[in-house]
Amino acid sequence: MNKSESIELRAEKDRLAEIISLIEKRFASVKESQGGVRQDVTEIRQTFWDDVTVNIDNTEDAVETLASIRQQAELLSERERAHGHMNRQLKTLSLLKDSPYFGRVDFHEDGEPTSDIIYLGISSLMDDAQENFLIYDWRAPISSIYYDYSPGPAQYETPGGVITGEMERKRQYIIKSGQLKSMFDTGITIGDEILKEVLGQNADNQMKNIVATIQKEQNTLIRNDKNRYLVVQGAAGSGKTSAALQRVAYLLYRHVHEIKADNILLFSPNPLFSSYTATVLPSLGEDNMQQVTFFDYMAKLIGEDYKVSDPFEQMEYVLRGKEDELYEARIEAIRFKNSLEYKGLIDRYIQSLSKEGLQFKNIVLRQKTLISSAEMANYFYSLDPSLSIQSRLQSVKEWLLKELYRIEKIERKAEWVEEEIELLDTKDYIGTYRSMRKRKSYTEDTFDDFDREKNELAKKVTHKYFKPIRIAIKQHRFLHVKKMYKDLFQNNITDRLRIEGDTTLPKRWEEIGKLTRREISQNRLPYEDAAPYLYFKEELEGTRSNRTIRHLFIDEAQDYSAFHLEVIQRLFPNCRMTILGDMNQAIYTHSYGAPTLLSPELYPADETEKIILLKSYRSTRQIIDFSSKILSQVQIEPFNRNGALPVLYKQEDEYASFRLINQLLEHLQNGGHQTIAIICKTQNEADAAYEQLKVKDDVQLMDKSIYRFTKGILILPAYLAKGIEFDAVILFDASKEKYGHEHERNLLYTACTRAMHELHILTCGEASPFLKAIPTDLYEIK
Numbered sequence: 100m101n102k103s104e105s106i107e108l109r110a111e112k113d114r115l116a117e118i119i120s121l122i123e124k125r126f127a128s129v130k131e132s133q134g135g136v137r138q139d140v141t142e143i144r145q146t147f148w149d150d151v152t153v154n155i156d157n158t159e160d161a162v163e164t165l166a167s168i169r170q171q172a173e174l175l176s177e178r179e180r181a182h183g184h185m186n187r188q189l190k191t192l193s194l195l196k197d198s199p200y201f202g203r204v205d206f207h208e209d210g211e212p213t214s215d216i217i218y219l220g221i222s223s224l225m226d227d228a229q230e231n232f233l234i235y236d237w238r239a240p241i242s243s244i245y246y247d248y249s250p251g252p253a254q255y256e257t258p259g260g261v262i263t264g265e266m267e268r269k270r271q272y273i274i275k276s277g278q279l280k281s282m283f284d285t286g287i288t289i290g291d292e293i294l295k296e297v298l299g300q301n302a303d304n305q306m307k308n309i310v311a312t313i314q315k316e317q318n319t320l321i322r323n324d325k326n327r328y329l330v331v332q333g334a335a336g337s338g339k340t341s342a343a344l345q346r347v348a349y350l351l352y353r354h355v356h357e358i359k360a361d362n363i364l365l366f367s368p369n370p371l372f373s374s375y376t377a378t379v380l381p382s383l384g385e386d387n388m389q390q391v392t393f394f395d396y397m398a399k400l401i402g403e404d405y406k407v408s409d410p411f412e413q414m415e416y417v418l419r420g421k422e423d424e425l426y427e428a429r430i431e432a433i434r435f436k437n438s439l440e441y442k443g444l445i446d447r448y449i450q451s452l453s454k455e456g457l458q459f460k461n462i463v464l465r466q467k468t469l470i471s472s473a474e475m476a477n478y479f480y481s482l483d484p485s486l487s488i489q490s491r492l493q494s495v496k497e498w499l500l501k502e503l504y505r506i507e508k509i510e511r512k513a514e515w516v517e518e519e520i521e522l523l524d525t526k527d528y529i530g531t532y533r534s535m536r537k538r539k540s541y542t543e544d545t546f547d548d549f550d551r552e553k554n555e556l557a558k559k560v561t562h563k564y565f566k567p568i569r570i571a572i573k574q575h576r577f578l579h580v581k582k583m584y585k586d587l588f589q590n591n592i593t594d595r596l597r598i599e600g601d602t603t604l605p606k607r608w609e610e611i612g613k614l615t616r617r618e619i620s621q622n623r624l625p626y627e628d629a630a631p632y633l634y635f636k637e638e639l640e641g642t643r644s645n646r647t648i649r650h651l652f653i654d655e656a657q658d659y660s661a662f663h664l665e666v667i668q669r670l671f672p673n674c675r676m677t678i679l680g681d682m683n684q685a686i687y688t689h690s691y692g693a694p695t696l697l698s699p700e701l702y703p704a705d706e707t708e709k710i711i712l713l714k715s716y717r718s719t720r721q722i723i724d725f726s727s728k729i730l731s732q733v734q735i736e737p738f739n740r741n742g743a744l745p746v747l748y749k750q751e752d753e754y755a756s757f758r759l760i761n762q763l764l765e766h767l768q769n770g771g772h773q774t775i776a777i778i779c780k781t782q783n784e785a786d787a788a789y790e791q792l793k794v795k796d797d798v799q800l801m802d803k804s805i806y807r808f809t810k811g812i813l814i815l816p817a818y819l820a821k822g823i824e825f826d827a828v829i830l831f832d833a834s835k836e837k838y839g840h841e842h843e844r845n846l847l848y849t850a851c852t853r854a855m856h857e858l859h860i861l862t863c864g865e866a867s868p869f870l871k872a873i874p875t876d877l878y879e880i881k
């Protein structure tokens with residue numbers, strides 16, 4: 100280090116110490132103020148009613164009372180809000196105290212006499228006079244030059260226009276526990292060195308934020324605020340998920356008054372992924388957005404009518420069910436039921452139902468039909484046919500509720516009601532008596548008190564029975580959606596609809612019909628039917644759209660079909676969407692040769708921006724060079740970080756494989772790797788491997804029901820490893836038998852690209868043809 104460098108270093112250390120002491124002071128002062136606010140809250144809660152004058156003798160007094168209660172409540176909620184705000188401030192300040200900033204740019208704006216020195220951190224910090232920024236939030240407009248430019252001419256956008264100037268310096272810092280560990284001035288990209296160091300670290304069971312090293316192309320994705328749809332095709336490990344999470348933080352900052360974390364929803368690929376990503380936003384001082392799998396979201400809306408199978412069940416069947424006589428039919432069904440042709444068929448079905456064929460359920464009480472399905476159908480089809488099905492159903496609903504009220508009144512006199520009255524508890528009698536007294540129903544000279552009391556009790560009984568029916572009617576449960584969806588697979592109906600729409604049905608339609616009817620009869624809905632069924636139901640009954648969600652993120656978008664998009668757009672109207680995925684990791688049957696959520700043609704061109712990320716940051720150059728050759732079309736570039744060549748082991752039998760795995764595990768653990776995945780093709784294979792390896796400490800078997808994982812050795816099927824990464828991957832058996840078909844290519848690629856530092860591939864028998872095609876200088880054979 101030369102002398103001027105050490106002066107610089109000294110100056111930076113001094114500045115850091117000053118900033119940290121300021122942060123500590125501010126922390127102490129917010130903490131003190133918070134104490135006061137907490138006391139206010141407690142006091143208001145304790146004395147709430149003391150300060151309210153309750154008087155409801157006349158309307159005027161009642162209004163006054165209400166106003167005073169409201170005033171008191173507002174005061175309380177203002178204080179509670181202030182307390183919450185201070186909590187967030189304290190959280191951010193303690194994050195800042197640890198590492199106040201990670202970067203600096205010296206920027207000379209055109210036309211200004213001097214340069215500005217901009218320090219970037221996870222949140223902004225002002226000086227005591229609240230005049231100057233000591234730290235800029237990484238999401239502030241000016242901070243974008245740090246990510247987008249190297250020293251030289253630079254510009255950034257502000258709401259008031261574009262600011263141009265010269266970036267004179269770009270510097271990076273590594274600050275941990277308040278100590279400056281290192282700093283250096285960087286050139287073209289954001290610190291290759293720092294990035295190499297970050298990427299070279301061992302994997303954690305929680306993802307980390309990447310704000311200090313966001314790359315230029317990732318920054319465009321994070322800050323895009325123009326388009327309704329942002330569609331990102333990104334190679335494995337290119338930082339799609341990371342960028343998506345930083346984008347959530349960006350949106351929360353940029354639209355602080357309009358968007359809260361609750362207004363953002365992420366559809367994640369599996370529950371494991373949710374726990375893996377859960378700490379990123381809190382580490383940036385933000386609340387987590389909502390996160391759920393698309394399957395869970397749909398299953399909730401479908402409700403209890405069916406047990407909906409999840410996508411993993413479908414995946415397991417596709418990978419394992421080849422022996423089943425209906426296998427080919429199911430594969431065709433999966434493809435067809437995800438297509439827009441199928442949606443067209445359903446749309447025509449709905450149109451035809453507008454004229455005839457809508458099915459209703461009898462409304463039954465104690466085995467007696469109160470209103471028959473035929474009466475409902477008659478009523479429905481007597482309504483103006485130019486009205487939509489939904490509005491006619493609304494009229495049916497209102498009519499049913501009225502009818503029900505009429506019938507309920509008649510039923511009060513029925514024998515069964517009298518019998519039920521006899522069985523009522525004493526407390527019911529007392530309750531009725533009291534409420535009648537309250538309503539002054541008894542007078543001194545009445546003689547029919549007994550009749551009136553009986554009537555009241557009858558009301559009580561019928562109310563108990565009719566209330567659930569009323570609720571069911573309000574929820575449209577009088578419509579027999581299940582039967583109508585099943586009817587779609589009746590030959591006469593499909594034939595008619597097929598001819599009308601000139602649709603080509605799959606070859607094995609008969610078998611598909613048989614399969615679907617069988618499942619539906621047993622109250623099971625295969626995953627491929629979930630979106631179509633929901634679509635059908637919502638189109639008939641009216642969509643239960645979610646308007647609180649303002650921004651939807653969809654990760655692993657290659658796993659969603661064009662039909663899924665139709666459903667999503669109806670459920671989330673007016674919502675902006677960030678759609679991220681990788682075509683090369685498309686492992687679901689419906690995505691072969693068919694559009695997926697990543698297909699740009701599904702979106703209006705003028706509302707859509709497409710971004711392609713090629714550079715992969717997760718794995719070493721050697722792992723990427725190797726894995727990319729599994730693909731038929733290479734769409735991935737490695738970040739320049741070196742490691743060992745992947746190793747291929749040819750094994751005679753499973754016994755030899757397990758012996759080798761034990762040796763490898765020891766070697767990898769001794770090498771300091773903390774997360775090691777043994778990736779299998781299916782859950783069955785994973786279960787069997789676990790049986791052999793469970794004697795070892797630290798071995799965990801993962802399945803779709805597991806929501807979090809800890810460091811150690813994990814055994815799991817490839818589809819559950821999606822979106823997650825490990826220090827080292829042992830691929831359990833990449834033989835031709837397991838990965839021999841074209842549709843297994845992407846699964847093999849997905850499994851290999853989970854490895855950060857080491858990749859070991861075992862094959863029992865002949866190796867997969869996709870591995871054989873890889874040039875032998877890209878791996879070692881043992």
Ligand SMILES: Nc1ncnc2c1ncn2[C@@H]1O[C@H](COP(=O)(O)OP(=O)(O)OP(=O)(O)O)[C@@H](O)[C@H]1O
Binds near residue numbers: 333334339341
């Ligand atoms: N700019 C960056 N700085 C530091 N680390 C990064 C950066 N971009 C990506 N990474 C790291 O690369 C790894 C892969 O990132 P991420 O999981 O977001 O990729 P992905 O595109 O979603 O991958 P996949 O499609 O394979 O699931 C993570 O460890 C992430 O922290």
